[in-house]
Amino acid sequence: MEETEVNNLLAARSQMGMSLAFHIIFAAIGVALPLMMVIAEGKWIVTRDDAYLLLAQRWAKGTTILAAVGAVSGTVLSFELGLLWPQFMRHAGAVIGMPFSLEGFAFFTEAIFLGIYLYGWNRIPSWFHFLSGVIVALSGLLSAMFVTFVNGWMNTPTGFVLVDGRFTDIRPFAAMLNPAGGPEAVHMILAAYTAAGFATAGIHGWLYLRRGRNRFDEVAIGIALAVGGTAVLFQSVSGDALARMVAATQPAKLASLEGQFTTEAGAPLRIGGLPYPKERVTKYALEIPHGLSLLAFHNEDAVVKGLDQVPESDWPNVRIVHLCFQTMVGCGSVLSLFALVALWLQRKKKFFSRPVIRLVVLVSPLGFIALEAGWMVTELGRQPWIIYHILRTRDAVTSLPHLSVTFTLMTAVYLTLGAITTWLLAKHVIASPETQFIEKEEMV
Amino acid sequence: MTSVDFLAGALLVSLVMYSLLAGADYGAGFWDLMSGGPRQQEQRQLIEEAIGPVWEANHVWLILMIVLLFSGFPDAFGSLCVGLAVPLFLILLGIILRGCSFVFRSYFTGEKRTQLYWGRVFSVSSAMTPLFLGILVGGVSCGSVVVNGGVSANGFLTTWLLPFPIAVGILALSLFAYLSACYLAAEAESAELKGDFRIRGLVAGAVSFLLALATYATAGNSAVALRHGLSERPVAWLLEACALGAMVAALAGLWRRRFEQARIAAAMQVGLMVAAWGVAQYPYLIRPDVTITNSAAPNNVATALDIALGCGAVILIPSLAVLFIVFRGAGEARQVPQSGDQRACGPVTSI
Numbered sequence: 001m002e003e004t005e006v007n008n009l010l011a012a013r014s015q016m017g018m019s020l021a022f023h024i025i026f027a028a029i030g031v032a033l034p035l036m037m038v039i040a041e042g043k044w045i046v047t048r049d050d051a052y053l054l055l056a057q058r059w060a061k062g063t064t065i066l067a068a069v070g071a072v073s074g075t076v077l078s079f080e081l082g083l084l085w086p087q088f089m090r091h092a093g094a095v096i097g098m099p100f101s102l103e104g105f106a107f108f109t110e111a112i113f114l115g116i117y118l119y120g121w122n123r124i125p126s127w128f129h130f131l132s133g134v135i136v137a138l139s140g141l142l143s144a145m146f147v148t149f150v151n152g153w154m155n156t157p158t159g160f161v162l163v164d165g166r167f168t169d170i171r172p173f174a175a176m177l178n179p180a181g182g183p184e185a186v187h188m189i190l191a192a193y194t195a196a197g198f199a200t201a202g203i204h205g206w207l208y209l210r211r212g213r214n215r216f217d218e219v220a221i222g223i224a225l226a227v228g229g230t231a232v233l234f235q236s237v238s239g240d241a242l243a244r245m246v247a248a249t250q251p252a253k254l255a256s257l258e259g260q261f262t263t264e265a266g267a268p269l270r271i272g273g274l275p276y277p278k279e280r281v282t283k284y285a286l287e288i289p290h291g292l293s294l295l296a297f298h299n300e301d302a303v304v305k306g307l308d309q310v311p312e313s314d315w316p317n318v319r320i321v322h323l324c325f326q327t328m329v330g331c332g333s334v335l336s337l338f339a340l341v342a343l344w345l346q347r348k349k350k351f352f353s354r355p356v357i358r359l360v361v362l363v364s365p366l367g368f369i370a371l372e373a374g375w376m377v378t379e380l381g382r383q384p385w386i387i388y389h390i391l392r393t394r395d396a397v398t399s400l401p402h403l404s405v406t407f408t409l410m411t412a413v414y415l416t417l418g419a420i421t422t423w424l425l426a427k428h429v430i431a432s433p434e435t436q437f438i439e440k441e442e443m444v
Numbered sequence: 445m446t447s448v449d450f451l452a453g454a455l456l457v458s459l460v461m462y463s464l465l466a467g468a469d470y471g472a473g474f475w476d477l478m479s480g481g482p483r484q485q486e487q488r489q490l491i492e493e494a495i496g497p498v499w500e501a502n503h504v505w506l507i508l509m510i511v512l513l514f515s516g517f518p519d520a521f522g523s524l525c526v527g528l529a530v531p532l533f534l535i536l537l538g539i540i541l542r543g544c545s546f547v548f549r550s551y552f553t554g555e556k557r558t559q560l561y562w563g564r565v566f567s568v569s570s571a572m573t574p575l576f577l578g579i580l581v582g583g584v585s586c587g588s589v590v591v592n593g594g595v596s597a598n599g600f601l602t603t604w605l606l607p608f609p610i611a612v613g614i615l616a617l618s619l620f621a622y623l624s625a626c627y628l629a630a631e632a633e634s635a636e637l638k639g640d641f642r643i644r645g646l647v648a649g650a651v652s653f654l655l656a657l658a659t660y661a662t663a664g665n666s667a668v669a670l671r672h673g674l675s676e677r678p679v680a681w682l683l684e685a686c687a688l689g690a691m692v693a694a695l696a697g698l699w700r701r702r703f704e705q706a707r708i709a710a711a712m713q714v715g716l717m718v719a720a721w722g723v724a725q726y727p728y729l730i731r732p733d734v735t736i737t738n739s740a741a742p743n744n745v746a747t748a749l750d751i752a753l754g755c756g757a758v759i760l761i762p763s764l765a766v767l768f769i770v771f772r773g774a775g776e777a778r779q780v781p782q783s784g785d786q787r788a789c790g791p792v793t794s795i
Contacts, residue, residue, distance in 0.1 A: 068500060068544070069544060069547070071500055072543040075503070075506070079525075082522070086521075089525070093514040093522075097514060097749065098745075098752065100515060104756075105508075107504060111503075112501045114500070115501055116766065170742050170745050398526060398529070399594050399596070400526065413537070
């Protein structure tokens with residue numbers, strides 16, 4: 001490849017990566033916030049406690065802002081699929097169009113009922129309003145599921161026969177229900193709930209520390225942590241299923257996650273450590289004997305294939321993939337531990353105290369850090385392939401020149417978008433509630 | 445009718461829906477840009493309230509088109525994204541700026557000047573996007589997009605910087621503005637505000653008619669094949685005649701202040717014009733090479749997509765009906781002051 005082509009590929013990958021890195025944040029909140037909003041409204045319907053109603057309305061505003069920004073950044077992605085990777089879409093469009101189409105419908109439903117939910121507080125019966133909220137939450141979940149099915153297909157392509165580099169005998173539903181799709185989708189949805197749940201709890205925790213004891217922030221933290229904490233505990237089960245799937249279908253990817261350079265029976269699990277691809281060794285890791293074999297194959301003496309099984313030219317960037325994976329697992333573990341402690345404190349009625357809430361604030365960004373790191377793991381771990389073992393990323397890129405221009409432009413757009421969205425959320429979702437909810441009592 | 449034809453029909457229906465719904469939203473943005481006179485504030489208010497609850501749902505028709513195009517006609521999508529990459533990027537930029545600035549403007553609580561600035565971004569991007577949408581439609585109709593092996597034979601600019609696509613772009617903008625003026629005239633509360641949009645509708649309608657003739661004339665040089673389709677196919681003739689009739693009805697409705705009639709007739713007119721283009725373009729997706737048969741996904745995939753479309757429609761159509769029924773009586777709700785902000789929080793005041 002010529003140098004300009006290499007640069008163009010890098011610019012295309014950077015632009016796609018940057019768009020997705022932002023979109024995944026907007027989308028994760030857009031999936032999780034409606035659930036929390038509906039829970040709050042449900043609580044209000046049952047208890048008629050106005051703190052819940054105010055909360056539902058605040059979160060509904062957040063949902064609107066994020067649904068709009070998410071709709072826009074989702075549109076960007078659907079254009080960019082073609083604009084940056086026309087050869088990928090030309091080959092794969094027919095195979096993976098099905099989940100995309102279904103996602104389109106799910107998104108359509110979400111947009112319609114969000115409109116009804118937001119502007120219908122005074123116009124429709126309350127049961128129908130609540131139902132609209134449920135449909136928004138559900139269709140957001142389905143959107144995330146269908147889109148992740150596509151990513152699953154890029155990792156474990158199925159549902160076709162490859163003849164002379166062309167896809168024939170295409171079975172769209174078999175492609176949609178590829179081996180990686182299910183486990184990845186569950187992992188992604190739980191990650192969205194975890195990240196958004198803990199982040200929301202953190203924001204309200206911070207406000208609680210500033211405004212003093214008040215019911216509004218208490219119920220907000222309660223709902224957000226219930227969603228985030230439950231999700232993160234299920235995440236360990238989902239992560240295990242996903243890891244076993246990767247071990248079975250993408251051994252090179254698993255090897256890079258774990259920094260496993262040599263094929264060995266009874267491979268150890270590495271905690272931390274830094275892979276040295278040139279020397280083919282991972283140093284400074286805490287190794288748990290037989291741990292990886294046990295986790296990946298549920299058999300302590302199972303043979304784990306190392307990176308030595310594939311030519312070095314087909315390796316992903318092992319060091320980055322391993323570090324991202326460690327980051328994700330590390331953050332997830334801390335959050336799981338915190339969820340268990342929080343549950344215990346809640347049982348003992350000792351949760352709402354200054355030190356505990358400080359801890360909530362402290363761990364609150366970890367969900368999003370894990371989400372981004374985990375996404376890097378799956379995307380970078382698949383390289384150099386755009387469709388695993390079928391189409392290389394460099395063969396899918398567009399011939400359009402000067403991609404660095406569009407990359408710069410889109411980066412500027414996204415940075416502005418991110419900054420303003422944050423500002424708006426700060427103004428609307430977390431602004432001080434009516435004073436009656438704030439009883440300036442001494443903190444326990 | 446094969447499953448591929450059906451899919452192409454669904455694409456055309458989506459394009460018509462997108463033009464009638466999102467097109468009017470873009471047109472409203474154009475009128476926001478052009479707002480003025482003693483009722484400037486009321487005009488902007490009306491525009492904001494008219495598109496606030498529905499623009500996102502309207503926007504999804506575009507997503508549906510893109511998804512159907514790349515699932516059902518992957519080769520066409522590949523060629524489109526290479527040959528017309530530049531207008532596509534500009535459309536994308538317009539969509540981002542339009543959507544975000546609209547939300548930012550509605551939810552902004554800080555300085556008035558900053559809010560006005562977002563309003564300006566909203567209106568300029570609303571006006572720019574239809575121009576490039578039209579250019580895209582013109583570009584695929586005039587036989588300039590030739591893509592082989594992922595490389596565009598006519599480069600990235602000469603595929604669309606031509607008289608015909610640009611004429612279609614300007615026509616699209618004027619049609620959307622006309623459509624929007626008719627809708628807004630029907631939705632406005634006061635007689636004065638109705639009058640403002642009545643004048644705008646009449647002017648934009650007349651301009652659109654002249655631009656349509658000009659575009660047809662331009663096609664004589666650069667889009668001969670499409671022109672043949674428009675002037676020689678009986679179905680296209682029929683659609684054009686009906687569009688003309690609808691136009692007369694719409695303008696008459698505006699003239700006599702029968703705004704409901706004008707709204708429906710204008711929508712029919714624009715819908716029929718887009719449909720006539722579709723009939724003239726058939727069986728091509730991108731002239732001169734890409735047809736719906738030679739770029740289609742295999743038959744079983746197309747059939748599966750048709751089934752998915754059918755199932756989707758069963759959910760979507762009633763949902764859309766609910767959305768529009770809930771907001772059709774928007775008039776009463778407009779008594780409630782100010783933006784969606786306060787409306788969404790209505791019950792709070794009762795706490």
